Amino acid sequence: MRMTKMQDDALDRLFAEAAANPPAPSANLMDRVLADGLALQPAAPGPKRVLKTPGPGVLAQLAAIFGGPPALAGVTAAALLGIAVGYLNPDAAESLAGGLIASGTEEFFPSVDFLTTEG
């Protein structure tokens, strides 16, 4: 059974008319569908909690006192060098210090024997 072109065209026009005149949903249906949708809708995610960022550590605070991490590193290196030199070669330390470091012993407290001897 073959369709004629006229039958085909007439049917296409009828289809177009049906598409242009769909049965409309009632307002009651639309309200019910929306009510269902809102009742079943997941809750919106809440605002993200912002974790308090930790403050600077002890080392960072110490570095700030000396003018920053590079300065603190320099001070530390110098201190370690001084300790090493003083421990390993005290004479070198004296010469490096330009005689400011006392290498010999000095009597800061002279003998107090005279206080204990008569005459």
Place this chain on the structure above:
Amino acid sequence: MAFDAASDVSDEALMVLYANGDRPAALALTERVTPRVMAYASRLLGGDRAEAEDVAQETMLRLWRVAPDWRQGETKVTTWAYRVATNLCIDRQRSRRRRGAVGLDDAPEIPEAGPGVEARLQTMQRLDALQTALQALPDRQRQAVVLRHIEGLSNPEIAAVLEIGVEAVESLTARGKRTLAAALSGQREALGYEDDQDAG
């Protein structure tokens, strides 16, 4: 943010927004999808508006429930909705047949008197004749013809809805159209068709 039918936001994106608690997305999906599903169900169920609305509400209920698991890019919302509505209509038709019930069309809407009422009556008469002819088709042919020629889906989309191959869709729509043309040919004059002078 308000979404209307002209918005560029896709139905699939609206599903994701809905699942994330966006209330305007619920309204937009209701307005976009419900009328289409209702009209489709009505045509499958012989114009029974009450049953069609039940199918539409049930389809949308399932859509809301699946939203949290919706993955963009897998399927279109309308394809999914048409598939669910098709299956719900099949269930109702089987139930009717078991009960021996005859589907009753709603009482025809009587247009108000006024200019254009005659044209409106003729339109209603033609659409009623089409609906009657659609009801005489086998279920699968009716589904394919309605989806293709009234709902405007492509053959691959129809294949996804009906879960069959594209060639099967083409066969169903071709046979359905031929049957409809034959059923309506005797009513050409009443429906306002021109006389068919070409045979075969």
